[in-house]
Amino acid sequence: MRDKYRPQFHFTPEKNWMNDPNGLVYYNGEYHLFYQYHPHGTTWGPMHWGHAVSGDLVRWEHRPVALAADEHGEIFSGSAVVDWQDTSGFFGGKPGLVAIFTHHRNPDSDGGRPVERQSLAYSGDFGRTWTKYEGNPVLADGSRTDYRDPKVFWHEPTKRWNLILASGQTVCIYYSPNLKDWTFASEFGEGEGAHLGVWECPDLFELPVDGDETRTKWVMFVSVGSSPEHPEGSRTQYFIGSFDGTVFRNENAPETVLWLDYGRDNYAGVSWSDVPAEDGRRIYIGWMSNWKYAQVTPTESWRSAMTVPRALSLRSGGERVTLTQQPVRELERLRTEVYQWRDHILGEGGNPLSGMRLGCFEMIAEFESGEADEFGFKVRASDARETVLGYDTRKQELFVDRTRSGEAGFHEGFPGRHAAKLELRENRLRLHILVDTSSVEVFGGDGEAVITDLIFPESEDQELVVYTKGGSAKLLFLDIFPLQSIRDE
Ligand code: FRU
Secondary structure, three states: OOOOOOOOOOOOOOOEEEEEEEEEEEEOOEEEEEEEEEOOOOOOOOOEEEEEEEOOOOOOEEEEEEEOOEOOEEEEEEEEEEEOOOOOOOOOOOOEEEEEEEEEEOOOOOOOOOEEEEEEEEEOOOOOOOEEOOOOOOEOOOOOOOEEEEEEEEEOOOOEEEEEEEEOOEEEEEEEOOOOOOEEEEEEOOOOOOOOOOEEEEEEEEEEEOOEEEEEEEEEEEEEOOOOOOOOOOEEEEEEEEEOOOOEEEOOOOOOOEEOOOOOOOEEEEEOEOOOOOOOOEEEEEEOOOOOOHHHOOOOOEEOOEOOOEEEEEEOOOOOOEEEEEEOHHHHHHEOOOEEEEEEEEOOOOOOOOOOEOOOEEEEEEEEEOOOOEEEEEEEEOOOOOEEEEEEOOOOEEEEEOOOOOOOOOOOOOOOEEEEEOOOEOOEEEEEEEEEOOEEEEEEOOOOEEEEEEOOOOOOOOEEEEEEEOOOEEEEEEEEEEEOOOOOO
């Protein structure tokens, strides 16, 4: 069947290969999504920036390729900002968009090193056309080999631009008055957090704690590359601390490792720049795949999707301040109907949802844990296949088990069970779940435990089961929303 795994409400390239989100910026009523793109094949190849725009983060309009290779190399990951004050001088005093990306050049000879330097492109027509800056590259350091993925933001207290990029297994921070001339400020990361692979795609932004704008902290994202000895493959960690325009200080113990997602398929996520202050959200999107097997997933004309866009918050309480995430509220527009259950005692073996058939849908549920060892849902199920989204009451963990989810033999690292620690609150568990043609995203609690996993079920695997094991549990409420497709096929 044609395109049986094509997601219905996640962003995918029309055809060919995609990886990291790039150049996320909001300007003039539009969210821009650029992305690492290989326009001539369905595996990774010479990198371009693909481009799409959206008025609502839900429906995307595909645009032509924005940036292609030139004499400095291929176009690797990077960011974009609105240069409101024309600090760059590109726009004759008006505002405009500036993209800051890595120019990657392969080694000239065997045994040589690749060259990675940072460059600029600008657009005075709302991102429709781009001009590369004739002074490229603007930032280089010959002593560093992996030196890429610049994320730029305006730091209001110092009234300067900051740039953070990944360098081997640290990040380097720079500042600039004009986006063209960069001064080294500091390096962070040695001995801090996880070093299981090369560091990539950092981000750094400020968030209020518990919504209190007078109490803020800085969050750093660092994606950690795949390495053969770690089954998890590529994933993203985060740090929480302070930042003064020059130095980032991690407020947790250096050995503390905080993961953004406990599934396998959320990598290289970064946040949108210039979301208006009256909106106030910090929204990010991740690449919904894993370098372990990304190039062999069983799709044909296209390969890879993005996660849904997610809004980030910081919550205090417990032993430390925690990052939480939730799907953006705009996705509610895709809801067509609602099916509701209230106060239902669940026993072993029964399934009150047995009549339902669902392919692409959202669920919000709250359980009260009883005697059960385990409870939860089986989605995209049939006699032969199922993906389990469960809670283990003894281990106090949320998990997704995709062992029997469908096509899984394309890579030995694909099948498996992925878990996240999550304590019940007043004996209750809240779940927000998004299921698409080839993915599940589970937000546990307030979104402090998140699992994003690809699955490849058959189109007819549409049964839905709510289950318990080893005793009863109570389903306090369940709202199921079938979701409309964003694809106009
Ligand atoms: C992360 C990454 C980046 C790089 C890009 C190349 O997935 O390896 O570090 O810029 O992909 O496509």
